[in-house]
Amino acid sequence: MISAFTNIFKIPELRQRILFTLAMVIIMRIGAVIATPGINAEVLRQWFLSAANSQSSGGVAALFNLFTGGALGNCAIFSLGIMPYISASIMFQLLTAVIPRLGKLAREDGGRQKIMLYTRYATILLCIIQGYFLALSFENPRSSPFLHGIVETMQRLDMSLVPHPGLGFRLLTIITMTAGTLFLMWLGDQITERGVGNGTSLIITVGILAQLPAGLLQAWRTFVPSGSGAASTVNPIILVLMCAFLVLVIAMVIAVTQAQRKISIQYAKRVVGRKVYGGQTQYMPLKVNYAGVMPIIFAQAILIFPSTILKMAFPQHKMASDLADMLTTGWLHYTLYGVMIFFFSYFWVATQFQPAQIADDLKKYGGFIPGVRPGKPTADFLDFTMTRLTFAGALFLTIIAVLPQALYQGLNLPYTAAQFFGGTGLLIIVGVVLDTMRQVETHLLQRHYDGFLRKGRLRGARDYQGGTGSGALVAESSLIWFYVAAAILVIAGTTILVAYHH
Structure with missing residues (x-):
């Protein structure tokens, strides 16, 4: 691992890409603290001083502030962050799956560029709408x-x-917020082209990690109060268990993010002239967490609307306020949250995973799954397998999504710190870090340097070879480890709660 980091700076091109990425990150962080024109800077400064000594609020407000790297809480020019572009991209990704005309356009030459252009137009429209309400x-x-x-x-x-x-302030805010988001989009494109990793994903990840120091500081103030003799009243076992719990959660997220069910694919032999084609065995990877972080984002986006509308439409009505609070905290929130995560997990797989098309492509090129007939039986087999995997992935997402709020309410842990124990932020960080490490390792291996794993590349970028049943064996092992990790997670969480209250 250490040699891999030293090898990075031995390659001039890779070194320049990393330095360029760091320069773009610095520019992003500067924009996250520049206040929007027309905002009273003295009020902001005093608010920051008072907020530094108190626990941050949880819920959706902290989540949106997390995605913008604190820019929303700073009333900065990057308050909208890159999220309008992400929302527009998700919208068109779903539309291409449900609207045949857009799906056909996406498969044509140059069609992807047109959809990207439509996505940018939709981003500007979202920026104008969100900038006005902001x-x-x-x-x-x-x-x-x-x-x-x-x-x-x-x-x-x-x-x-x-x-x-x-009106003048509103127009100025709309122009500023729209320009800030478009500038972040340009920075993301520059990072993707001239830096390391996916630029858009790195922008979100850097914003999330920027909140880590404040979260650690608030967690320390919560468990180790200031004052004479206060530290001696704190049980050090709690701090140790919290650190071990965090490591366990991160390990589980990495394991399930990388977990795959490998379907064995065989190709029939074909003789063309004197050459023999086909006959080899390959594997089709089906991810356990196929939907990624999307179900959590969809569930949070839907749950925020009723509570926000109730609070804005009936600010003085107690019943409306109580209902809004129930939709953001409590058993009703958790129940709806879990149901929506399961629903959107299957919804995302249904719109993005096309078993019939995969079966047709396999039949067209002479591929087949051992023991399964080509055509519709292959499509049914893939659909059945993906349905089982999606259940495990949805269960994993539900546990990870609820963890930060459970820690925030159960242990009185500041939400700025609790959000790093799971949720959308941790899933994004793990996914982006793994993808960036794969890209860096590719540069190292191409120039015959040792990568992060000397005996092989990062799992998920490896080429697996073996006999006919190894795919199922790997999948079963991944699922077993998932349920073991989930059980350990529940036991560890219960232990922390009991230790804390006693």
């Missing part, structure tokens, strides 16, 4: 869940967050 939130922070605690700061200073509200 300007309204800045003008009236009492109705915004994203500006937690700033109202008290405004009352203490007898100042408003926006000294001159109105």
